[in-house]
């Protein structure tokens with residue numbers, strides 16, 4: 518059995534003040550992704566920053582980052598349409614016009630730490646429809662049980678293909694489900710038959726929940742978007758140590774690591 522490793526090199530919130538090894542500029546993100554690819558990552562989940570490190574949906578920055586990566590490795594690009602809490606939905610949604618192989622789809626609005634993550638129903642439906650039109654595979658980010666029901670409604674309305682649905686069970690965001698094994702098990706048990714899934718465990722529980730997810734048959738995500746630390750009190754020197762550790766964990770569990778081509782087949786990615 519093969520598992521897919523996704524690298525998430527940079528998230529929407531932390532800056533180099535939190536971890537000086539966080540890549541924020543296109544060249545830095547590309548270097549980090551290429552290194553992660555050599556360590557086994559088949560997918561790169563990307564957030565972009567402007568020169569002041571603020572999250573941005575700027576299409577020039579996004580295109581440049583994607584091009585720099587594509588020049589050096591064939592990793593599958595998954596653009597975040599979450600982008601950052603202060604970026605308007607329509608700017609975030611425009612990123613799918615670059616036709617990445619995948620993009621995130623966040624089905625519901627929610628509190629997100631001290632901020633607000635706005636995903637209004639009508640705009641989510643329009644984005645889902647546009648992604649379907651463009652052949653951009655959604656990675657459905659579910660932070661609560663109701664978010665799963667919202668995705669199933671989108672599927673029932675014909676806005677998502679269900680072959681297979683790809684879920685990220687996000688645990689540990691203040692405003693969503695807590696990062697506990699019980700919540701992971703509950704959510705995995707509720708996914709539709711045949712779904713492809715991974716856990717995105719934010720913060721301290723990242724390693725343990727990733728290990729549980731791998732043992733349960735899930736894929737894995739690794740990178741500084743989800744945790745800035747390799748272990749308690751030790752900042753990760755970039756994304757590579759986190760990706761390497763995930764690959765080692767998978768191999769120790771006797772799981773093969775999916776190549777880009779295998780991942781395309783597993784996810785039935787439109788070409």
Ligand code: KMH
Pocket residue numbers: 528529597598599600621622623658687690717719742
């Ligand atoms: N960092 C995630 C918990 C997305 O990429 O679409 C939220 C997020 C969503 O960044």
Ligand code: ZN
Pocket residue numbers: 525528529562564597599742
């Ligand atoms: Zn993200």
